[in-house]
Amino acid sequence: MKKIAVIGSGVMGSNIALSFAINGYSVTLNDVKEEFLVKAKSRIEENLSLLVEENDVCEGKKKAALENITCAIDLKKAVIEADFIVEAIPEVIELKWALYSKLSEMIRPETIVASNTSTYPLSRLTEKSSFPEQMVITHFFNPAHLVPLVEIVQHARTKSEVIDETMELIRDIGKSPILLKREVTGFIANRLQTALMREAFYLVKEGVASARDIDTAITAGPGFRWAFTGPIEIADFGGLDTWQRVFDNIAPELDNSKEAPALIREFAEGGKLGVKTGEGIYSYTGEAVSQKLNQQSRDFIQLRKIKRL
Ligand SMILES: NC(=O)c1ccc[n+]([C@@H]2O[C@H](COP(=O)([O-])OP(=O)(O)OC[C@H]3O[C@@H](n4cnc5c(N)ncnc54)[C@H](O)[C@@H]3O)[C@@H](O)[C@H]2O)c1
Known part of the structure; x- marks a missing residue:
């Protein structure tokens, strides 16, 4: 082909x-x-x-x-x-x-x-x-x-x-x-990502930490590992007995809402759409966005090399 x-x-x-x-x-x-x-x-x-x-x-x-x-x-x-x-x-x-x-x-x-x-x-x-x-x-x-x-x-x-x-x-x-193997709404990666983002926006709404710190909790924590070890393998490595207790203790406390987070809705309806309008959860100026995207591409190129892809 x-x-x-x-x-x-x-x-x-x-x-x-x-x-x-x-x-x-x-x-x-x-x-x-x-x-x-x-x-x-x-x-x-x-x-x-x-x-x-x-x-x-x-x-x-x-x-x-x-x-x-x-x-x-x-x-x-x-x-x-x-x-x-x-x-x-x-x-x-x-x-x-x-x-x-x-x-x-x-x-x-x-x-x-x-x-x-x-x-x-x-x-x-x-x-x-x-x-x-x-x-x-x-x-x-x-x-x-x-x-x-x-x-x-x-x-x-x-x-x-x-x-x-x-x-x-x-x-x-x-x-x-x-x-x-079968059809499912949102396929796999976006389902996993949406589940995580629902909880991230819930934590912002509840005032548990700043948006920046919540983002860092992922980029410096689980996200750092996820480039190499997926969540199911992480459960095996941590011990399934441990993860059983983690789930039993934390799962009842997690956000389980069935629609977009109120914060996203509020910002979107107010015309604050993020990078494309210069204002979202964070503020952006044109120059900073293009610099960030350029740096992100460079980082992705290096990560691909580390992953030997
Ligand atoms: N943007 C993302 O992050 C992303 C990620 C994954 C999947 N997708 C999906 O990929 C698809 C494309 O998204 P995108 O973000 O590249 O959109 P886009 O708007 O950037 O590009 C779409 C292009 O298709 C052209 N087009 C429209 N009708 C056409 C036609 N009949 N024949 C030929 N060209 C035509 C448009 O002129 C435009 O250049 C969508 O189905 C989207 O859901 C997008």
């Missing part, structure tokens, strides 16, 4: 294209406007330059990766020769269905179509697709060229060879795929 098409060149699509291109795959990147593709190509180039600065790739590999990416505004041209298509258009079901309807006229029976959806179950996506057995979800995490995890989600009608080929391809681009 050599030819990849990525549809949607935004935050996720551009870096998914980069992930394939840097590993030698020929990628066609598609979007609805030429200017979006130009922007995506310059984002990809910037990200490659950072990888060069951090000695993760050499100039030659950067050049080859850029040469592996072709932009095509014409959908048919973008997908006609593709063996594997990643759909990374906005999370609007009608848009996704409309795209699948167009694709049905353009793809071959052996082409795999993978959605990068973060919320829709595959059975919902395929409700209006004429090729459900060729579809799968490949859920990359932002920034897609640096975070190793890709969640692979199937449904009852996905062909087993589609799953096998997808797992192999995702491994081949240096990622760490995990396979969900």
Whole structure:
């Protein structure tokens, strides 16, 4: 499998294209406007330059990766020769269905179509697709060229060879795929993350500590370990008898609300949306945000090296 098409060149699509291109795959990147593709190509180039600065790739590999990416505004041209298509258009079901309807006229029976959806179950996506057995979800995490995890989600009608080929391809681009055996809302990583964030916002609301200290409790504590040891293995290492007591003592005290934390709702309704408006739980100035994102990317590149990925 050599030819990849990525549809949607935004935050996720551009870096998914980069992930394939840097590993030698020929990628066609598609979007609805030429200017979006130009922007995506310059984002990809910037990200490659950072990888060069951090000695993760050499100039030659950067050049080859850029040469592996072709932009095509014409959908048919973008997908006609593709063996594997990643759909990374906005999370609007009608848009996704409309795209699948167009694709049905353009793809071959052996082409795999993978959605990068973060919320829709595959059975919902395929409700209006004429090729459900060729579809799968490949859920990359932002920034897609640096975070190793890709969640692979199937449904009852996905062909087993589609799953096998997808797992192999995702491994081949240096990622760490995990396979969900059945459909579940939010997949796995976002369920775990949301459970933790519910408790973090509860602790802020209860005035137990400052937001900064609660964040540090994770980044300097469990989060420091989690890059290498997952929560289930941590239970084994700590001793299951100990963890039984921890759960019995702490679980009854945990927040168990069924909706977004009041603090998030209050801020969102007041137009304080975080980085994008300059004000959220913390305050941000434009310069500080770009510096932080740049430093975060450099840290992720180094962490990947430590994890030997
Ligand atoms: N942003 C994240 O952190 C994140 C993480 C994981 C998954 N996702 C999922 O990935 C998908 C894409 O999200 P994003 O954040 O990259 O969105 P985005 O808005 O940054 O990019 C979407 C791109 O798709 C283009 N587009 C829209 N309709 C199109 C069409 N019919 N054909 C071709 N291109 C089209 C848009 O012009 C835009 O450039 C969504 O399903 C989202 O839920 C996002």
